[in-house]
Amino acid sequence: MQSEPNTGNRASRPLSAGTASANPASGFREVLSSFRDWWGHEVTGTVDQVAVIEKRRAECQLSARYLLMVSMSAGIAILGLLQGSAAVVIGAMLLSPLMDPIMGVGFALAVGDYKWLRQAGKSLAVGTIFAILFTALVVFFSPLQTITSEIAARTRPSLLDLGVAIFSAVAGAYAMIRGREGTIVGVAIATALMPPLAVVGFGLATLNGTVFWGALFLFITNLTAIALTATAMARGYGFSTSLSEKQTRMQALLIFGAFVVLAIPLFLSLRQIVWESTATRQARNAVEEVFVGRATVSQMDPSFDAEPLQISATVFTPEIVGDAEGRAEQLISRRLGRPVDVTLTQLRVGTGAQAAEEAQLTQARAQERAAREQADDIADRLALLAGVPKDEVTVDRDRRRALVTARPLDGATLSAYAELERRIDALEPEWDIRLTPPLRPLSQATFDLVEGEEDQPDTYALSTQGTQAVQLAAWAQSRVGVPIAITGPADAVAAVRNAFSHHNIAVQAETTGNGFGPVTLEWAAGGNN
Known part of the structure; x- marks a missing residue:
């Protein structure tokens, strides 16, 4: 009786259930291994890590040119924000050098270089403080200190802001690793950092805590997102930590601590966004x-x-x-x-x-048509009230703003122009209506004697007429932008100056003795007519 020969051909045998179920996992591991090989040889293997690190380290130096470009970018940005002009804000980004130190922080964290991290962090911190103080100085001396829509939009982080920061960091890190960095990448990074930083300076100059802390929170959130995204990109391209003799365990702990500190504000922001x-x-x-x-x-x-x-x-x-x-x-x-x-x-x-x-679709078309008709109607009414042609009225439908400079009318006082603006603004509560009046003489601010109770001494306070004079002058100054000069007794001048500070308006003061008395309000440029 002959036995069947054993050919050892296992392929001809039916596969067991266990063997069949193992094939998908094995195939996945092969694909993953193939991807790793391709990424290691074709992607990370083609990157000159030494050259990239040396270039990034060199561009993190703190220099006079760096501070000059930071201040110029911040100055243009804050002027664009005060005007509510997105185009000017974008133009400021062409000058901003903030990309280099923030990317330096990200790459230093990736490679574990404590000395580089300290250098980049120092440049970033000094540039940040310099930008805040410079923008605060510009706002302090600027006649325009009104919170515009561009400023308000940068007082709290949103998911879109975070997305801009992350995508900017991805583009910036990729361009730097591949040696293709340029102006456009710098603009992308600066877009997420410089405008919030300028708004921080605005909040500092106007002593507006809500604006200051909101913009600062947005800046830190974007800063954290960019730094951590750059770190992840660098690690993905093979930039890894390698401790040398000079890099102690304490330095590694400090790097990790910096990473954690940067992550805290991002976590708080993400939690609210989620x-x-x-x-x-x-x-x-x-x-x-x-x-x-x-x-x-x-x-x-x-x-x-x-x-x-x-x-x-x-x-x-x-x-x-x-x-x-x-x-x-x-x-x-x-x-x-x-x-x-x-x-x-x-x-x-x-x-x-x-x-x-x-x-x-019908509703969208109807809304668009209604918005055009409403804007045309507002332009017609403003042109009629201001005594100017319709084409001299500036209407921004997207931001719901309408601006016009009124023609001088015989016998019309500042209060008349303020009343005209108030009436049309009341009819369009969703719009920001601004009528710039011609320069007219300002009223005096008078005081009333306030009798003290029991053993309290008598004091003086702005009269109803004085309060109205200050409010009207503050409104006119916010429209025409000409500084206001006040003259009178020292105590009265101090009280009027304090009243103007509530409107975020700085005045030029001159005292003529002590005590209380009428305070003269004038245009500092001698514009009364």
Whole structure:
């Protein structure tokens, strides 16, 4: 009886279940190994790490040129922010040298070079302080100290700001590693850093704590995101830590500590951003539940700073739902754990997704048409009130701002021009209406005697007329930009100067004796006419 020969051909045998299930994992490991080989040879292997590190280290030096370019960039940026001009702000970025030290911090963390980290950190810290102080000085002597939309937009971090910082860091690190850095990359980095830094200087000069701390928080968040992203990019390209004899364990701990300190503000910012994103998604889901999934939420605008939290939304629905706002408030309040005020605008449309999409397009076109008509109407009214042609009225529909310089009218006082602006502004509460008056004489600020109670001495305070004179002068100064000079007794001048400081306006003061008495308000440039 012959036995079947054993050929040893295992391929002809059926695979067991265990062998079959192991193949996908094995294939994945092979793909991963192949990718690692390709990345090591074709990507990181083609990078001259020594040359990149030496160049980055050399460009982190603190120099007079570096401080000059920081101050010039900061100066242009703050002037653009004060004017509300995005174009000027972007132009300032062409000069900003902040990319070099911040990238130096990121690369130093990646390679564990404590000396380089200290050098880059010093350059960054000195440049930051220099930019803040320089912008504060510009704002202090500037006649324009009003919080514009460009300034307000940089007082708290958002997910978009964080995205700009991260993408800028990725582009910057890649360009530096590959030796392709240039002006555009520097602009990208500076966009995330210099404008918030300029707003910090504005908050310092105007003693506005909300603006100062909000912008500083945004700056630190962007700074952290850029530094850590650059570190991750450098490590990904093979820049790794290698402790030498000069780099002790203490230095390594200090580097790690710097990494942790930088991560704290980013964590705090991300936590708030994640909460707001989650809250918005939960609010949207709750509104859709109220309409049993048959409606489309076209637009949702939450206001997280309000108390209670304000949520407004536009809903396209085939059937109007009664008490939708009350039911949505209950659902959202229960899920967020805080009181919520919901405002829903229900627009009835046909059934189906296509009907909702067509309704959204129709609404967008209607809003655009209404915005154009509203802007034209505002321009017509401003031109009529200011006595100028319509083409001399500047209207910014995106920011909802309208500016015009009024023509001098016989017999018209500053209070008349202020009243004209107030009336049209009251009719358009969502717009920022600004009417620049011609220079007119300012009124005196008078004082009233205030009798003290019991053993308290009598004092003087600005009279009703004096308070109105200061308010009117502050309004006119914010429009025309000409400095104000005040003259009178020392105590009275100090009281009037303090009143102007509440409007973020600095004045030129001259005293004529002591005590209280009428204070003369004049245009410092001698512009009374």
